[in-house]
Amino acid sequence: MWAARPAQALSRRCRNLRQRPSGTAQVAIHYLVFVLLRMLGKKHVGEMAPFDLVILLILSEAVQNALVADEKSVTGGLVVGGTLFGINQLIGYVTWKSKRAERFLDGAPRVLVRHGKIDRAAMAEEQITHAELLEALRQEGCTTLTKVRYAVLENDGAITIGLRSDKGGRAGNAHNG
Numbered sequence: 001m002w003a004a005r006p007a008q009a010l011s012r013r014c015r016n017l018r019q020r021p022s023g024t025a026q027v028a029i030h031y032l033v034f035v036l037l038r039m040l041g042k043k044h045v046g047e048m049a050p051f052d053l054v055i056l057l058i059l060s061e062a063v064q065n066a067l068v069a070d071e072k073s074v075t076g077g078l079v080v081g082g083t084l085f086g087i088n089q090l091i092g093y094v095t096w097k098s099k100r101a102e103r104f105l106d107g108a109p110r111v112l113v114r115h116g117k118i119d120r121a122a123m124a125e126e127q128i129t130h131a132e133l134l135e136a137l138r139q140e141g142c143t144t145l146t147k148v149r150y151a152v153l154e155n156d157g158a159i160t161i162g163l164r165s166d167k168g169g170r171a172g173n174a175h176n177g
Contacts, residue, residue: 025074029066032081049106055088106155113151126153
């Protein structure tokens with residue numbers, strides 16, 4: 001019986017260490033993540049720059065422990081989430097002020113087709129297949145490359161198509177996402 005008491009006490013301590021945070025803590029973390037993501041101003045993942053996506057992935061990992069661990073982790077999750085948001089805002093400001101930083105962090109659009117001619121080197125560097133380019137053209141109703149004035153691979157991965165003007169003087173410009 002004497003040996004059972006320390007074992008029971010140890011068992012109670014282990015259960016106390018494994019307690020989950022209160023529902024209030026989980027709501028607070030969810031609210032923080034929601035507010036931070038809304039403040040980024042992006043409505044769709046496709047609108048995110050690569051750096052924004054990295055921050056989102058790190059943020060999810062950082063607050064994961066706060067959702068399932070003790071109250072100290074909740075505070076840590078809130079601090080890490082706020083810090084990551086601050087870094088993202090700082091990077092956003094730097095890219096807004098400096099075109100060089102923007103090109104480095106966000107990338108630059110690449111012209112894939114110019115005046116009906118495919119830039120095979122650009123397509124190879126961006127790893128865009130001929131089939132993917134043709135699919136983007138078909139989605140915009142273009143059946144031949146001779147009708148294409150330009151096709152640009154945007155930073156978000158969408159291909160923007162500019163069509164040559166036809167005899168009626170109509171010029172097309174479409175965005176494929």
